[in-house]
């Protein structure tokens with residue numbers, strides 16, 4: 136008999152795992168009175184192979200699970216796969232590009248089906264990789280984030296939050312990538328330090344500094360600090376500004392958001408294209424005038440600059456302002472933080488859009504109270520404060536995405552009354568009739584985090600399944616801090632979401 140000199144794990148491990156699986160060693164049998172240990176694995180994205188971050192994440196969960204199993208606890212580790220909405224569509228679009236195609240060559244259904252098949256092929260790969268890692272999870276409870284029970288749970292939550300006033304439809308300024316043509320949540324924007332030209336423009340009696348002269352066609356006020364002696368006499372006055380499309384009038388407002396030390400202490404207010412200006416606009420009842428299209432080009436309000444993209448328009452406008460004596464100077468070395476798309480680095484355009492939002496303040500308050508009571512233990516403990524700070528500063532969450540790959544939003548709009556929306560949990564029809572009225576389905580899908588945020592409920596069958604009664608609440612969640620704030624190329628480094 137020939138024995139190999141060294142032990143070769145690869146020759147035995149898959150057989151051992153197959154035995155574990157066959158004997159249902161990781162499918163727990165619930166016993167009343169026995170402690171349970173439950174961990175719902177953060178499902179990996181179903182668009183690529185696992186990486187070293189996943190291995191670390193799942194190894195830590197597996198160690199904890201095996202420890203509890205040896206102690207005699209009823210132990211459930213629940214595996215899954217994430218459709219990863221926008222992330223997966225981006226990966227799929229790269230595959231299309233390699234074939235010389237783009238998503239605009241397909242209609243929505245064709246695109247959805249293409250991505251669905253692509254994901255099915257990838258799912259097998261990483262499931263086998265999890266087996267190779269030896270993760271002791273219960274495959275009989277495997278859940279995909281587009282499984283019917285996940286969609287049903289998400290729709291029930293959406294309906295309940297809508298009824299409870301926690302979800303609202305509204306026109307707000309949102310983060311928008313003009314390359315990917317979709318909006319993003321605040322936490323999906325990556326901020327970069329950049330050097331941008333700061334233009335000093337002549338606005339009537341003022342000279343004011345801006346990095347965005349191209350948005351001047353959407354200006355609806357000039358703002359100064361209320362305590363700034365230099366400008367007090369102008370507050371509440373209407374000034375006439377010489378512009379590129381002829382003279383126009385602007386009101387001067389006083390607002391403490393203005394930093395008297397920035398530039399000349401006077402700034403232009405463009406509510407439709409800047410988050411701070413939007414809030415100032417709300418405080419002072421200013422109209423929001425859109426001047427940029429969804430494809431990143433200037434619209435008709437920009438006059439002869441219509442059709443140029445933002446950076447072309449910026450240069451052309453600066454040149455023309457200079458020729459008219461309306462550009463005093465340019466500081467080429469101004470450093471600012473610029474929001475960018477985490478996938479393509481396109482500068483995020485604040486865009487005024489009708490979307491679904493979650494009222495986060497009402498949800499954050501009880502979560503903060505529980506965290507402060509130490510209802511959840513953090514390792515390391517200091518991370519708890521970061522979560523609290525995150526929740527204290529969180530703004531309303533935009534959950535609408537303009538992509539094909541995701542769970543359709545179960546809301547229909549009256550085609551004759553844009554304010555009349557109804558809920559319908561069957562999203563298979565684009566048009567429905569109700570009470571003699573015709574309603575059209577919202578073409579958007581949920582931010583993938585809207586359904587992922589309900590993962591423990593969806594996988595365990597909230598609100599009244601046996602699993603939910605036996606295994607909820609869960610005991611361990613292992614994740615990276617980048618779950619809170621997006622960083623460039625993080626690729627959800629620990630496999631979360």
Ligand SMILES: [Zn+2]
Pocket residue numbers: 312313314315476477478479480481
């Ligand atoms: Zn992008």
